[in-house]
Amino acid sequence: MKATEQLPQPPSKLVIASRESRLAMWQAEHVRARLALLYPHCSIEILGMTTRGDQILDRALSKVGGKGLFVKELEVAMAEGRADLAVHSLKDVPMDLPEGFALAAVLEREDPRDAFVSNHYNSLADLPAGAVVGTSSLRRQSLIAARYPHLVIQPLRGNLDTRLGKLDRGDYAAIILAAAGLKRLGLPERIRALLEPETSLPAAGQGAMAIEIAERDDGLDLRAILAPLNHLATSQAVAAERKVSKVFGGSCQIPLAAFATVDQGTMRLRAMVATPDGTRMASAELSGPADAPEALGEQVSKLLADQDANAILAVCKAEAAAADD
Numbered sequence: 001m002k003a004t005e006q007l008p009q010p011p012s013k014l015v016i017a018s019r020e021s022r023l024a025m026w027q028a029e030h031v032r033a034r035l036a037l038l039y040p041h042c043s044i045e046i047l048g049m050t051t052r053g054d055q056i057l058d059r060a061l062s063k064v065g066g067k068g069l070f071v072k073e074l075e076v077a078m079a080e081g082r083a084d085l086a087v088h089s090l091k092d093v094p095m096d097l098p099e100g101f102a103l104a105a106v107l108e109r110e111d112p113r114d115a116f117v118s119n120h121y122n123s124l125a126d127l128p129a130g131a132v133v134g135t136s137s138l139r140r141q142s143l144i145a146a147r148y149p150h151l152v153i154q155p156l157r158g159n160l161d162t163r164l165g166k167l168d169r170g171d172y173a174a175i176i177l178a179a180a181g182l183k184r185l186g187l188p189e190r191i192r193a194l195l196e197p198e199t200s201l202p203a204a205g206q207g208a209m210a211i212e213i214a215e216r217d218d219g220l221d222l223r224a225i226l227a228p229l230n231h232l233a234t235s236q237a238v239a240a241e242r243k244v245s246k247v248f249g250g251s252c253q254i255p256l257a258a259f260a261t262v263d264q265g266t267m268r269l270r271a272m273v274a275t276p277d278g279t280r281m282a283s284a285e286l287s288g289p290a291d292a293p294e295a296l297g298e299q300v301s302k303l304l305a306d307q308d309a310n311a312i313l314a315v316c317k318a319e320a321a322a323a324d325d
Helices: 022-038 066-070 072-079 138-147 160-168 179-184 222-229 232-247 293-305 309-324
Strands: 013-019 043-049 085-089 101-106 114-117 132-135 152-155 174-178 193-195 209-214 256-263 266-274 281-289
Touching: 013 022, 013 072, 022 043, 022 085, 022 160, 022 179, 022 209, 022 222, 043 072, 072 085, 072 209, 101 222, 101 232, 114 179, 132 138, 132 160, 138 152, 138 256, 138 266, 160 174, 174 179, 209 222, 232 256, 232 266, 232 293, 256 293, 266 293, 266 309, 281 293, 281 309, 293 309
Parallel strands: 013 043, 013 085, 132 152, 132 174
Antiparallel strands: 085 209, 101 209, 114 174, 114 193, 256 266, 266 281
16 A cells, blocks of 8 residues: 555554464564554454364374464354454465455565474584474475475474474474464474475475455445555465465365565465375476566476376375275
């Protein structure tokens, strides 16, 4: 929004729904602070909630319902009128939202890279054969397995503090986390190394925060109220990434990466799909106009499909089904 444009009139109070993890609450507080600067006469509250994704910690997300487990309760709160908006880590948001819900704003992206975290080693390359690496992501698992087949990869669930606690107890030699979360919580010193996209391509939406709203019939234009928080380049980039993920049924059950950058109106989009063991992989890269992100996502998806991406994903789904039996 340009400085000369007048801000819309907000209601007297807005309620933000958020998970109660420390990182989620930091994100909600960040949005509350941004809105308070824009609308100083609006009372802004945070409704902290525990989601099923927070409750189920003994199984991988791919086994218990995937990304939607982190947002369902927040959507119910909005549908019931207990909250006006919800703040999410975008990579936790399913590609298809329920009818009546929409993403109203995407904030400027933090560091999108993966972070190598260890108390005794400086990099994945330093880990000895048989060392246990923890990750919650099949994407990370496949990329690590492809480059370091001598390492043992084990599931890692829980919020950020829980995961760091498991590392500190000695359950893992190293863990892989999103750099954005560590930086947002003031823990950059825990990062031993940042994994560049060339070796660990980020997940769609990684490092970005999104604000979700529900359709309303009271005349309140939440899209207009939240518009000043939307970061154009980030919203364009994640639209392209999420398009790739949507084409291939993106979920926690498939190792899929998609990462876009925008420079002076041109977008570069890279994407990858693989089997969890990293033995089969398809990758593609393409550049195009940033103002047509979904079209670029479609084109990159076609390049992946031409490399048998659907066959690779069929293997993933078959393995997941077999593991559930």
